[in-house]
Amino acid sequence: MRASRLNITTLREDPSDAETASHRLLLRGGFICKSGAGLYLYGPLLQRTLEKVRRIVSDEISSAGGLEITMPIMQERALWEASGRWATYQASRTMLTVKDRGGQEYGLAPTAEEVVTDYAAKVVQSYKQLPVCFFQQHTKFRDEIRPRFGLMRVKEFIMMDAYSFHDSEASLAETYQAMNEAYHRAFGRCGLEAFAVEADAGAIGGSGSHEFMVAAAVGEDAILYCPESGYAANVERAEGAIPAAPAWVEPAKPHLANTPGHSSIDALVQSLRGRYPDLSAAHCLKCVLFVATVGTAAKAVPIAAFVRGDRQVNTVKLTNALNRRFKSPGAVTDLRAMRDDEIDGLTGSAVGFTGPGFRAPELVAASVSEDGPRRQMGEKVVVVCDERLRDARGLVVGANVPDWHVVGYSVPEHAPASMYFDDITTIVPGDACPRSGLPLHEKRGIEVGHIFKLGTKYSAAMGATFMAKDGTRQPFIMGCYGIGTSRVVASAVEQHHDQDGICWPMAIAPYQCVIVPTKSGDAAADAVTEALYRELLAAGIDVVLDDRDLKPGPKFKDWDLIGLPLRVVVGRGVATGTVEFKERRSAAVDVPIAEAAAKVIAAVRA
Numbered sequence: 001m002r003a004s005r006l007n008i009t010t011l012r013e014d015p016s017d018a019e020t021a022s023h024r025l026l027l028r029g030g031f032i033c034k035s036g037a038g039l040y041l042y043g044p045l046l047q048r049t050l051e052k053v054r055r056i057v058s059d060e061i062s063s064a065g066g067l068e069i070t071m072p073i074m075q076e077r078a079l080w081e082a083s084g085r086w087a088t089y090q091a092s093r094t095m096l097t098v099k100d101r102g103g104q105e106y107g108l109a110p111t112a113e114e115v116v117t118d119y120a121a122k123v124v125q126s127y128k129q130l131p132v133c134f135f136q137q138h139t140k141f142r143d144e145i146r147p148r149f150g151l152m153r154v155k156e157f158i159m160m161d162a163y164s165f166h167d168s169e170a171s172l173a174e175t176y177q178a179m180n181e182a183y184h185r186a187f188g189r190c191g192l193e194a195f196a197v198e199a200d201a202g203a204i205g206g207s208g209s210h211e212f213m214v215a216a217a218v219g220e221d222a223i224l225y226c227p228e229s230g231y232a233a234n235v236e237r238a239e240g241a242i243p244a245a246p247a248w249v250e251p252a253k254p255h256l257a258n259t260p261g262h263s264s265i266d267a268l269v270q271s272l273r274g275r276y277p278d279l280s281a282a283h284c285l286k287c288v289l290f291v292a293t294v295g296t297a298a299k300a301v302p303i304a305a306f307v308r309g310d311r312q313v314n315t316v317k318l319t320n321a322l323n324r325r326f327k328s329p330g331a332v333t334d335l336r337a338m339r340d341d342e343i344d345g346l347t348g349s350a351v352g353f354t355g356p357g358f359r360a361p362e363l364v365a366a367s368v369s370e371d372g373p374r375r376q377m378g379e380k381v382v383v384v385c386d387e388r389l390r391d392a393r394g395l396v397v398g399a400n401v402p403d404w405h406v407v408g409y410s411v412p413e414h415a416p417a418s419m420y421f422d423d424i425t426t427i428v429p430g431d432a433c434p435r436s437g438l439p440l441h442e443k444r445g446i447e448v449g450h451i452f453k454l455g456t457k458y459s460a461a462m463g464a465t466f467m468a469k470d471g472t473r474q475p476f477i478m479g480c481y482g483i484g485t486s487r488v489v490a491s492a493v494e495q496h497h498d499q500d501g502i503c504w505p506m507a508i509a510p511y512q513c514v515i516v517p518t519k520s521g522d523a524a525a526d527a528v529t530e531a532l533y534r535e536l537l538a539a540g541i542d543v544v545l546d547d548r549d550l551k552p553g554p555k556f557k558d559w560d561l562i563g564l565p566l567r568v569v570v571g572r573g574v575a576t577g578t579v580e581f582k583e584r585r586s587a588a589v590d591v592p593i594a595e596a597a598a599k600v601i602a603a604v605r606a
Contacts (some may be wrong), residue, residue, distance in 0.1 A: 023150030038147025064488030191505020213445030250394030263352020284309030340361030
């Protein structure tokens, strides 16, 4: 390709709204152009890179047994209602919807479990056809609340989504592992340093999942990992042991303490330090109140979540705990913080003074002095406590009355029988690895892929069955696998750039080499340029000849910004039989003209 035909449009200054390296450099290099909030046009250079990423992903998914198909972007509401997810996605406002002229409502595909399950039910009848895996690379839509970071968080994007169907859990496990390996190969071929972490399945559901992350300072996901054991998990999913609360001289029996205005944990501890000098936040029981939207009827259920006072409630873990409590995966469609007026109506208390209550009224009278008011947690409130506090004693808890706390609360003795225990605490760096017991470390990551074990979540709900070996009809056991094709491109830029611009990995660079003549009009230099260009084309190299009517300086700045891996400069060295060869991140070297093409070819093939 000749550069004069590429319509190269670069920017010298960073766009004001570009927050990350990939956003900034892709805009400046003319790879993308903003069309609207969370909407981007892919320019000719980016289109070439996307096609190369597509081919690599398609190659590796096919090698793992995938069969490529194309599914519709518009998906019928009835399919999503059959799986039970229409209400969930409408409640979360994730799905964009449209209506046809007849009033039929469709969802613009955020994912395709329903469509592919319906397809499998029509084309797969017997266990003899299993396992089978279908995949596509197609446009997806999600109504992002706050699109940002260029291609990282957008409303419209390209994704590879694959779905496998099985007659046994063992078969699913084999494909899951094959996909895991295919992902590692695909990301490696794209030049990405990616790693897998345990993750929450979220709205997709299923019994297990792993995210594939690219380490980057701008990553929106926090990853906790242990270098010694290899354990790694998204902070939403991470498990671990938290340090025991330090010893303190707790009261012989529970009593009420007047704590006027001390609604925060820190203020509460300070107010009681005069009497209990060793008291710390770790000795308090923190209550965070939520309202959960549950089921297709969108019932509002008040939730009281309790964790140790020096810790935070993990809302993803809490949502999963509530789904287990309600014995229905995906039962909770929304979880929001409770408003102050709702808190008073349910507990008779105020923010900062809500507690779990006591197991029985007679226990209250026996264990708490009569010098202050007492009130139980409302019966309609679902009380969830972190499992690490199941045996905790000597705690400071809210008394469910403004300005009062209970000191010396024992969960085994005092907690109401309806309290539900589960893991709802956010694990932080320094907590103990669940495998090695050593401290966990943290790094930021960009999610570029996700794999799920779905089980029969969709097939059972939608009546998608096959004839099993024993002659009975059984629901398919399913797996789901996704790669953010367009996000891979942005992640590559985050990992491969410098102060001058992008440094594309060879396999996904829009072009592999650029030839820059600096003595335009010189017959000898022009002859060398044309001969080298044609030799590289003949060898199958993606090469650009910069024939634009510009001085060398602006040309070099453009190519440093655009980031092609190799550059050959044809100029003054022609008189002595040499050209300048430069790899994007290395110093330039002079090579004989006769060896220049071989040098480029070797670098590309390496």
